Amino acid sequence: MLKIGLVGVAATLMPLIGAGKAFADYAPQAGDIVGVGGDTPQYALEFGADGDYAGDAGFNQAGAYNRLVTFNATADANGRSAYQQGSSEASPIPLNPTDVLRAGTYPVQRVQSSGAGISALLADTHSPETINFIFSASPPTAVNQSTAASNGWGYLHVVEIGTDSVQIAVDGTSTNAPTGLSAADLLNIYTGAYTTWSQVPGYSGSGGSATIVPLIPPSGSSIYKTFIADLTTANGGTAPHLASDVQTVEQNDPTAITTLNSTQAPNALVPFSAARLALWNDGYFHNPATVFPGSSSALTPGVVLLSGTPGDGTVYASPITDYVIFRQSDAASTSPMEPGGTLNWVQTLFSNPGGSNPFFDKPLGKSLVAASGVTPDYVDLGNFT
Numbered sequence: 001m002l003k004i005g006l007v008g009v010a011a012t013l014m015p016l017i018g019a020g021k022a023f024a025d026y027a028p029q030a031g032d033i034v035g036v037g038g039d040t041p042q043y044a045l046e047f048g049a050d051g052d053y054a055g056d057a058g059f060n061q062a063g064a065y066n067r068l069v070t071f072n073a074t075a076d077a078n079g080r081s082a083y084q085q086g087s088s089e090a091s092p093i094p095l096n097p098t099d100v101l102r103a104g105t106y107p108v109q110r111v112q113s114s115g116a117g118i119s120a121l122l123a124d125t126h127s128p129e130t131i132n133f134i135f136s137a138s139p140p141t142a143v144n145q146s147t148a149a150s151n152g153w154g155y156l157h158v159v160e161i162g163t164d165s166v167q168i169a170v171d172g173t174s175t176n177a178p179t180g181l182s183a184a185d186l187l188n189i190y191t192g193a194y195t196t197w198s199q200v201p202g203y204s205g206s207g208g209s210a211t212i213v214p215l216i217p218p219s220g221s222s223i224y225k226t227f228i229a230d231l232t233t234a235n236g237g238t239a240p241h242l243a244s245d246v247q248t249v250e251q252n253d254p255t256a257i258t259t260l261n262s263t264q265a266p267n268a269l270v271p272f273s274a275a276r277l278a279l280w281n282d283g284y285f286h287n288p289a290t291v292f293p294g295s296s297s298a299l300t301p302g303v304v305l306l307s308g309t310p311g312d313g314t315v316y317a318s319p320i321t322d323y324v325i326f327r328q329s330d331a332a333s334t335s336p337m338e339p340g341g342t343l344n345w346v347q348t349l350f351s352n353p354g355g356s357n358p359f360f361d362k363p364l365g366k367s368l369v370a371a372s373g374v375t376p377d378y379v380d381l382g383n384f385t
Contacts, residue, residue, distance in 0.1 A: 037135035038114030041322035137222035154328035162374035169272035176207025179308025180315035192243030202311015217251035275373030
């Protein structure tokens with residue numbers, strides 16, 4: 001089932017709409033640079049554009065005439081998805097929230113994953129373009145690059161801005177899980193070979209007879225794709241068949257565990273972005289039920305990541321990379337981003353080989369990426385898959 005975390009559903013309410021960044025108040029203008037993309041890297045780009053919660057200024061605060069505008073994958077600023085009236089944990093009905101990506105245009109379905117971001121960019125053959133770049137936890141495929149070439153763009157240019165990792169989150173106060181689980185352990189748990197903790201090699205806890213509750217994010221998410229790829233490797237190259245008790249939950253949402261009942265929560269586990277949990281632990285997220293000016297107390301995640309040594313190998317922690325992807329034809333543009341300037345928007349923000357460092361390769365840009373929990377690591381990869 002899909003766990004409906006911090007977004008509640010009540011029969012007496014109007015259909016839910018996530019309160020995302022308030023672009024109803026500002027629709028990007030013709031010279032603005034617009035990015036869409038996936039959940040996992042969204043805060044790195046948001047902070048880069050508009051600054052972080054500690055008061056550090058982003059690109060736009062420097063007084064740029066043309067703005068850097070990013071649209072988060074999730075339907076509100078707390079990283080939550082939205083569902084229609086009548087949804088339940090057992091039968092969720094996605095809202096399919098929308099964005100107005102350019103002033104004077106109608107709303108279109110919000111891009112909600114890295115893969116959807118690449119598809120949207122490739123589908124945007126308008127002139128002038130609507131979407132300038134995407135942020136993604138997955139690189140383009142060879143097929144994507146072929147499509148870009150057919151579109152007359154040369155290729156999709158890829159820039160790495162930072163790194164993250166997929167780890168295993170469990171309840172922070174009462175878990176029965178061991179201190180660490182290996183990829184082999186997780187393969188057995190998620191395929192149903194291990195259903196109780198006592199079956200995990202080396203288990204010495206007191207909850208050995210308890211039934212494990214394996215959770216997994218939606219199949220379109222980068223966390224899911226990374227995790228399944230790792231289970232496939234652990235399974236000798238064969239994709240695993242997930243057990244029937246594996247429950248689908250929101251990506252990177254601690255309430256997938258913390259709102260379970262007292263029997264399930266201590267035995268639940270889920271793949272989770274280490275960067276997102278770091279953002280939780282830094283106090284970025286506050287209670288959305290408190291009206292303006294909001295709660296002075298930050299929400300606590302209530303989950304922790306397993307980091308101990310498992311009984312049969314290395315603790316599971318799988319690296320993922322956050323990318324920015326744009327058309328190579330834009331990198332070659334002779335149109336400056338700013339009036340009176342000499343650098344185009346790609347050179348200004350993301351890639352300027354042989355010239356001054358672009359914003360995301362400068363100390364300020366890197367510090368804003370770090371504020372999102374992501375480890376800054378700028379690499380201009382160019383034509384990359």
